[in-house]
Amino acid sequence: MFKALYLSSLFLAIIFCGCNATSEKIIYKDVLNTSKNWVVEQQPKGTSTFKNNTLEVIDAKGCTIWFKNKLEGNIKIEYDITIINEGGSYDRVSDMNCFWMANDPNNLDAFFEDSKNRMGLFPNYHHLKLYYVGYGGHHNTKTRFRRYNGNINRPLLAEHDLSDKKFMITANKKMHITIIVKNNSTSYARDGKIIYKVIDLEPYKKGYFGFRTVNNHMLIEDFKVIQL
Numbered sequence: 001m002f003k004a005l006y007l008s009s010l011f012l013a014i015i016f017c018g019c020n021a022t023s024e025k026i027i028y029k030d031v032l033n034t035s036k037n038w039v040v041e042q043q044p045k046g047t048s049t050f051k052n053n054t055l056e057v058i059d060a061k062g063c064t065i066w067f068k069n070k071l072e073g074n075i076k077i078e079y080d081i082t083i084i085n086e087g088g089s090y091d092r093v094s095d096m097n098c099f100w101m102a103n104d105p106n107n108l109d110a111f112f113e114d115s116k117n118r119m120g121l122f123p124n125y126h127h128l129k130l131y132y133v134g135y136g137g138h139h140n141t142k143t144r145f146r147r148y149n150g151n152i153n154r155p156l157l158a159e160h161d162l163s164d165k166k167f168m169i170t171a172n173k174k175m176h177i178t179i180i181v182k183n184n185s186t187s188y189a190r191d192g193k194i195i196y197k198v199i200d201l202e203p204y205k206k207g208y209f210g211f212r213t214v215n216n217h218m219l220i221e222d223f224k225v226i227q228l
Contacts, residue, residue, distance in 0.1 A: 028225040055220040062120040072206035074228035084217040085171035101207035102130035136169035
């Protein structure tokens with residue numbers, strides 16, 4: 001009797017674990033050997049190079065690199081990133097930033113038509129609707145979350161304006177970033193530790209993801225998007 005109950009419980013546990021295992025599905029995975037899935041908007045003197053399973057960004061005056069595929073629904077975005085500080089011309093430890101669920105109110109059905117006008121210059125993105133984390137901005141003294149509302153003012157809540165050193169960039173160290181959009185919330189985590197979890201009563205449920213930086217040198221690896 002005991003053995004039968006044990007086997008029955010074990011069978012149910014296997015079914016339960018199997019259901020959990022299949023609840024997440026990788027829908028995009030890019031080893032970053034080519035730019036075919038990306039749109040680079042970058043100011044002069046900067047470079048973005050896709051090779052050896054890595055995206056290397058050496059930036060002078062501003063850069064946004066958009067993933068071409070529009071994302072929608074409950075998703076998780078993951079990637080590894082290293083900010084380089086080895087004495088290079090643009091090896092500044094700052095601005096490990098990103099946009100997600102981005103849309104252009106002026107070009108609702110043609111987001112990339114405005115690429116030539118944006119060209120990586122930061123103020124040219126202020127009119128968008130999106131979520132943004134500026135990680136280690138202002139020379140690695142500020143980490144901020146903003147919800148761009150399409151009105152250029154980019155509101156910032158006091159609790160989203162962080163200056164503790166534990167929320168700043170560690171140079172020359174590979175960091176794992178996880179961004180989740182689920183129902184009416186979004187979160188941003190570094191190395192498994194949640195930095196922001198924000199409840200949004202009017203959530204952005206679809207849009208584009210982009211790496212964002214200015215005047216630094218960084219390596220990006222293992223980009224993937226998972227449907228939750």
